[in-house]
Amino acid sequence: xxxxxxxxxxxxxxxxxxxxxxxxxxxxxxxxxxxxxxxxxxxxxxxxxxxxxxxxxxxxxxxxxxxxxxxxxxxxxxxxxxxxxxxxxxxxxxxxxxxxxxxxxxxxxxxxxxxxxxxxxxxxxxxxxxxxxxxxxxxxxxxxxxxxxxxxxxxxxxxxxxxxxxxxxxxxxxxxxxxxxxxxxxxxxxxxxxxxxxxxxxxxxxxxxxxxxxxxxxxxxxxxxxxxxxxxxxxxxxxxxxxxxxxxxxxxxxxxxxxxxxxxxxxxxxxxxxxxxxxxxxxxxxxxxxxxxxxxxxxxxxxxxxxxxxxxxxx
Amino acid sequence: xxxxxxxxxxxxxxxxxxxxxxxxxxxxxxxxxxxxxxxxxxxxxxxxxxxxxxxxxxxxxxxxxxxxxxxxxxxxxxxxxxxxxxxxxxxxxxxxxxxxxxxxxxxxxxxxxxxxxxxxxxxxxxxxxxxxxxxxxxxxxxxxxxxxxxxxxxxxxxxxxxxxxxxxxxxxxxxxxxxxxxxxxxxxxxxxxxxxxxxxxxxxxxxxxxxxxxxxxxxxxxxxxxxxxxxxxxxxxxxxxxxxxxxxxxxxxxxxxxxxxxxxxxxxxxxxxxxxxxxxxxxxxxxxxxxxxxxxxxxxxxxxxxxxxxxxxxxxxxxxxxxxxxxxxxxxxxxxxxxxxxxxxxxxxxxxxxxxxxxxxxxxxxxxxxxxxxxxxxxxxxxxxxxxxxxxxxxxxxxxxxxxxxxxxxxxxxxxxxxxxxxxxxxxxxxxxxxxxxxxxxxxxxxxxxxxxxxxxxxxxxxxxxxxxxxxxxxxxxxxxxxxxxxxxxxxxxxxxxxxxxxxxxxxxxxxxxxxxxxxxxxxx
Numbered sequence: 072x073x074x075x076x077x078x079x080x081x082x083x084x085x086x087x088x089x090x091x092x093x094x095x096x097x098x099x100x101x102x103x104x105x106x107x108x109x110x111x112x113x114x115x116x117x118x119x120x121x122x123x124x125x126x127x128x129x130x131x132x133x134x135x136x137x138x139x140x141x142x143x144x145x146x147x148x149x150x151x152x153x154x155x156x157x158x159x160x161x162x163x164x165x166x167x168x169x170x171x172x173x174x175x176x177x178x179x180x181x182x183x184x185x186x187x188x189x190x191x192x193x194x195x196x197x198x199x200x201x202x203x204x205x206x207x208x209x210x211x212x213x214x215x216x217x218x219x220x221x222x223x224x225x226x227x228x229x230x231x232x233x234x235x236x237x238x239x240x241x242x243x244x245x246x247x248x249x250x251x252x253x254x255x256x257x258x259x260x261x262x263x264x265x266x267x268x269x270x271x272x273x274x275x276x277x278x279x280x281x282x283x284x285x286x287x288x289x290x291x292x293x294x295x296x297x298x299x300x301x302x303x304x305x306x307x308x309x310x311x312x313x314x315x316x317x318x319x320x321x322x323x324x325x326x327x328x329x330x331x332x333x334x335x336x337x338x339x340x341x342x343x344x345x346x347x348x349x350x351x352x353x354x355x356x357x358x359x360x361x362x363x364x365x366x367x368x369x370x371x372x373x374x375x376x377x378x379x380x381x382x383x384x385x386x
Numbered sequence: 387x388x389x390x391x392x393x394x395x396x397x398x399x400x401x402x403x404x405x406x407x408x409x410x411x412x413x414x415x416x417x418x419x420x421x422x423x424x425x426x427x428x429x430x431x432x433x434x435x436x437x438x439x440x441x442x443x444x445x446x447x448x449x450x451x452x453x454x455x456x457x458x459x460x461x462x463x464x465x466x467x468x469x470x471x472x473x474x475x476x477x478x479x480x481x482x483x484x485x486x487x488x489x490x491x492x493x494x495x496x497x498x499x500x501x502x503x504x505x506x507x508x509x510x511x512x513x514x515x516x517x518x519x520x521x522x523x524x525x526x527x528x529x530x531x532x533x534x535x536x537x538x539x540x541x542x543x544x545x546x547x548x549x550x551x552x553x554x555x556x557x558x559x560x561x562x563x564x565x566x567x568x569x570x571x572x573x574x575x576x577x578x579x580x581x582x583x584x585x586x587x588x589x590x591x592x593x594x595x596x597x598x599x600x601x602x603x604x605x606x607x608x609x610x611x612x613x614x615x616x617x618x619x620x621x622x623x624x625x626x627x628x629x630x631x632x633x634x635x636x637x638x639x640x641x642x643x644x645x646x647x648x649x650x651x652x653x654x655x656x657x658x659x660x661x662x663x664x665x666x667x668x669x670x671x672x673x674x675x676x677x678x679x680x681x682x683x684x685x686x687x688x689x690x691x692x693x694x695x696x697x698x699x700x701x702x703x704x705x706x707x708x709x710x711x712x713x714x715x716x717x718x719x720x721x722x723x724x725x726x727x728x729x730x731x732x733x734x735x736x737x738x739x740x741x742x743x744x745x746x747x748x749x750x751x752x753x754x755x756x757x758x759x760x761x762x763x764x765x766x767x768x769x770x771x772x773x774x775x776x777x778x779x780x781x782x783x784x785x786x787x788x789x790x791x792x793x794x795x796x797x798x799x800x801x802x803x804x805x806x807x808x809x810x811x812x813x814x815x816x817x818x819x820x821x822x823x824x825x826x827x828x829x830x831x832x833x834x835x836x837x838x839x840x841x842x843x844x845x846x847x848x849x850x851x852x853x854x855x856x857x858x859x860x861x862x863x864x865x866x867x868x869x870x871x872x873x874x875x876x877x878x879x880x881x882x883x884x885x886x887x888x889x890x891x892x893x894x895x896x897x898x899x900x901x902x903x904x905x906x907x908x909x910x911x
Contacts, residue, residue: 155576332623
């Protein structure tokens, strides 16, 4: 197992190197340069040239790439010029916020999704199944940013139960209850679609397992229904549910961009969107490389988890 | 049915938890405390170093922390003394000597003196200065005409300009000219922008990235002290969320309310503020090649477009119709006798017929959004419809803002016949000097992307720039406006009114035509 993990980690290196090349090329080749973005109306050719010189953007592209890569290997991601602080500080802070949001949503969608799917399957075509299927379909069909806006209007503006936006209260606050309080709406909105997907797939997986002979045997033996479902069927169904969870984790992370904008969550998705609009090259590059590295690691983790659950998968 | 029972129990628990949560929760509906003003900003500031900033969003914080040698008189764009008590200008207009206000201290306790002023300008302008590397300073060219800054005595400082440059005094009032504490720059270097120290009525307390910037009343301020205990600036980039925060009571004041949301606030619980600013939204017409090379066709476009419909319906009254190249906010330099081109499609058709340009094909560059561009896509399509109604054939090409600037700034020749554009400036010199002179064609480093050229206008603008007598300067700008309006190098569309909304607890607030957010006199109960 150890050598399998190591092999996977080594094979991820070329992927990461490829990502640095791609993100660097994209940022260098898209029209518009940082100096124009900073100067706006005052972007005369003279001013643009001087500012590009000050920003170190007058060097040839290849040279700039290797300077960037070299610095990054020593842990120096450079300085963001739209935020005037080290890229790595900003990226870590923002990623932390995104992890809290996406992590909560992921747990929500996994727990609720599997639970809903299991109940649906256990009561196939019953009232519970129909109700759950209906709710799940609504969840899948509503775009998360729209759901977010509607939740804000209802729960924050009209009922005033929950705060509109942000991660902590502006004064007071700053502790865990405050964070949870601010997390309820964005995490729910973000989890809605993923929960629907997980629920539908869990239902399908469970139904397939429930038709197996060994389930009939278990029931015939008089095993209580709860143990048949939770102990025998769900465990077997998890093999096909886990990869879906892996995919949903990626979905939750990328879907976080909209939610972060609607709820002003200070996460990395919103940071990247702002940075791209401002042509903040180093911030975009550093942020994308960091997020990509996390994706790669997460995928390896999912594969490892699956190989542990399913002995048929060769390591 | 044990399994379903379990779920029922679970459901019951979940429901109970959901019902008790609001009771346990910290008061989401609590009111903001008195004496503390919470302002919803449109973005996270880049830096709080005035020499490094370029965005109005950042300026709104800066003007409360810092002061310049001069400032804009409340409600106008005319300059008055601030950190400088008085000044004299040499007869040839190249030497400006400022007498500094005595007894002013920076928030770190160091005194304001001539040395400090010299440090500020040398840091920005002299590439050999030991603290020049705390930049870059993108707007340093505002003071590009300064040859040298000298300390005459402890409280007197003298600037020598390479040539007479009349906008110098108003550039000193612009945020780029705000004075920072030299000792703080020496201490924090590149990080000064995150720990700013000035002389203003508020002093910096903390900046939590993407959450808030907090400033407190400065007790040793030299003038009338601030009316608020503290101000908190919150970046809320999404306009709808900003509106929701305002409606939910999470913020006391917001700027740049979207036109479509302003109606939500027309109740007794809110105050709406509006102020016309030095902004003009126009269409650059390509006077070099294509149909707009003919002045009659350019005038026809000005008659064809229904500008009142654009400002009233598309912009919901958040702008007024522009008459010429200079916004009315520059009261002293504005030509009151100018009337906007009326909406007259008949006249437009007649002019087109005269010019033989009926059915002319036009390529129209539209942007998706950008600084000062208001609502560029709906405005662009309204303009397209108006032009097609008088017989033009208009094709729109849409670009993202930075790409758009990359297409428009190098000139429209060979690419397009017209393009949207908007400018906000601090002096009536800036826009026409950079965008209407023959010497400002793109190949010479200016923004005259439509290649307008009129020797008379060139002469007037050159003369106005070196004239230090404001009354004479005003005359020159007014003549320029008359000629430019008739030549119609642009379609003059709109002057934006900045808006803000505050709750009824906020008092003594006024929006300034400079678009800066001065909060010294504001109180909140």
